[in-house]
Amino acid sequence: MKIDLNQTEIKSGVKHKIKILFITTGLNSGGAEVMLLSLLSSINRDRFEPSVISLLDKGIYGEKIEQLDIPVYCVEMLEGKPTINSAWRTTKLIKQVKPDLIQGWMYHANLAAQFFNFFVAPKTPVLWSIHHSLHAISAEKPLTQGVIRFGSWSSRYVAQVAFVSEKSQAQHQQIGYSKVNSCVIPNGFDTSKFKPSAEIRQKFRQELHIDEHTFLIGSVARYHAMKDHANFLRAAHLLLAEYPETKFVMVGTNVDYENQALTSLIDTLGIGDNVYLLGQRSDIPQITPALDILTSSSAYGEAFPLVIGEAMCSEVPCVVTDIGDSGWIVSDTGKIVPPKNSTALAQAWQEVITMDTSAKADLGRLARNRIIDKFSLISIVNQYEHLYQSMID
Incomplete structure (x- = not known):
């Protein structure tokens, strides 16, 4: 099926925006969260229909995303403590949204995106976004170390892994992350928002x-x-x-x-x-x-x-x-x-x-x-x- 540059067309001929479900670890203060907000603020809404699941709460950016007329769903998971209820809620949300793509955002959400994709929407492409470097993996929290190491094995089973920097890409590939399905997309800056004054x-x-x-x-x-x-x-x-x-x-x-x-x-x-x-x-x-x-x-x-x-x-x-x-x-x-x-x-x-x-x-x-x-x-x-x-x- 050929897709034109402005709209995705389904077989019926009806115009169809690409539904992207962003699953993020959280929406609190941090560079990755700011970049997600920037991306959602600027993405072409004529072509893409984004929605967001936060594994935690709305943090400080959830309301700002909602002000863009983008739905934000919160699983309210306790940090580092997934439960049956949180898993069930995430499952229901994915079935409700019916995304064409699932974009994980940060380590824990990447694995969550892959896990729920496997059980709920196995034909939907999953992408990861990694915003962290690995100067010393031993410096990370034990749970984060485990998530990173498990990701090195499971990265080969996702459609694409987008690293925010070349050094991050190289460091992750050194510990086993797939070299076949990865790319680098750096952070971007709104030069009209930040300027000398x-x-x-x-x-x-x-x-x-x-x-x-x-x-x-x-x-x-x-x-x-x-x-x-x-x-x-x-x-x-x-x-x-x-x-x-x-x-x-x-x-x-x-x-x-x-x-x-x-x-x-x-x-x-x-x-x-x-x-x-x-x-x-x-x-x-x-x-x-x-x-x-x-x-x-x-x-x-x-x-x-x-x-x-x-x-x-x-x-x-x-x-x-x-x-x-x-x-x-x-x-x-x-x-x-x-x-x-x-x-x-x-x-x-x-x-x-x-x-x-x-x-x-x-x-x-x-x-x-x-x-x-x-x-x-x-x-x-x-x-x-x-x-x-x-x-x-």
Whole structure:
């Protein structure tokens, strides 16, 4: 059956959109969840009819997806504890939606998509999407390790595995993931949403009560061991010995003053007057352009960090640890340092601080141009659409 570029046609001649059921582990804060929202916001609704199952709850993005007139179904599974009731509910939902394609989104949901496909819709193509790198599988939680290893065996039985980065693809294939049915589709960025803004810079700095000339270094990452917030703070302590007026802002779920691990380390380092913990924020586009440097200090686990590309869109130079494809994204538009090395991180910050104003501005422009050339959201969504269409053709 021949499928035209704009609509899928069924034998009756009636126009039929391709129904895609996205099964995601959850919809809370995280780069994979943000990318899912971006994809659903931009996918061609004349050709595709998406719906979403969250194995957990609606999180912070469920309502935003529903505002796109896309149904979101929540299984309300307890994290790491599938039950007969949750399995039955998922089964009923798949039968109700009757998808043409099932797209798993993140490790646990990938396996769930494959499992329910086998028992409920065995003729429906299943695709996986992997948003994680494997710097050290031993660093993952025991359950996640098991899911990853089982995935290495079962990956050969799905229609396609889409990795978010080349490094992630290579790392997974080294532990047995199929090389036959895989591709790389990186994250994409909306350059109209993230862009430089003197107005935003001034407004956010007023919120922090700092002036235009105070050097501000930022981190946007949920609290998790792999994000290595301690590395960021120890590097801040080292930099402040040379540049005591520098300020640091940290944004992310549980990155707030109720986090005793963070506040204790800040107190021990004696840097409390220079560090702002803002917790989870929904207005990241109103924060990023106010920074002088954006840093990803992760120790492991990153594949293709969205926050890096968002900062580059905003013409903010990035200093990142060499985890996943972070270094490839930044390339020569910022600084790349080894993970778990606070001295190297502080030194890279210092190198940017000591650049003259025009050189820093040039670096920012190079960063934005790189995103436009390589990682525009429109281009990435087109790649997903082409993949989905190819599964039906």
